[in-house]
Amino acid sequence: MAISVDTVYKTVLLILNKEQRGYMTPDEFNKIGSQVQREIFEAYFEDLNQQLRIPQSDVEYSDRVAITDEKIAEFKTESNATGTNPFKVPVDLYRLGSITYEPNTSTYKEIQRVGRAEIYNIRKAPLTAPTTNYPIYLYEDNQALVYPETIVDPTHIKMQYVKKPTDIKWAFTTGSLGQLVYDSANSTDFELHNSERTEVVLKVLLYQGVVIRDPQIVQVAASRVQQEEVNEKS
Secondary structure (H helix, E strand, O other): OOEOHHHHHHHHHHHHHHOOOOOOOHHHHHHHHHHHHHHHHHHHHHHHHHHHOOOOOOOOOOOHHHHHHHHHHOOEEEEEOEOOOOEEOOOOEEEEEEEEEOOOOOOOEEOEEEOHHHHHHHHHOOOOOOOOOOOEEEEEOOEEEEEOOOOOOHHHEEEEEEEOOOOOEOOEEEOOOOOEEEOHHHOEOEOOOHHHHHHHHHHHHHHHHHHOOOHHHHHHHHHHHHHHHHHHHO
């Protein structure tokens, strides 16, 4: 479930106004909000690696590996490849998961990923040479070179991957009194899990404190962000 960009922006403005700390323009908010979203998103993968190294709780809804993976799941998707072998990966790809070969509705084969050093020996030996039943691929330069090279139809190649978050946007129209009116049709919400809303607000405030050079906002927001992170990992 996405986080409303309108809710976050209005919350930030409310806090700034309450503390008499100035104003944040939509353009500033959009740039800072997009940066905050990228930071939180990229931290998921390190958090997951960290949680995999420690014992997890057996209590339902308390497994932190599962919780972190649920947050990453917001960005898991699938699409057809483009181009003809080698196939290009999607432009919004962040991390590649698996690639499957699906020549028809009843055939589904996961393509094995191999390294450059393995390709020669695999293709050379008759028993291990790739076939349409046992295809392999080499992933380099944002392209997937699939063997056997007779596989050329991109509609038969599906890529499962984690996509990059889309930049957020708080769009607006101008009202009759010159006020900014939220335009939901042209806005883009945060794609993060709804549980991240508090951290998003705090991090936006942290960056805004730097922008307006207000050390008190920076100090308070940084302290709250740090405490949130400690609470999540302790």
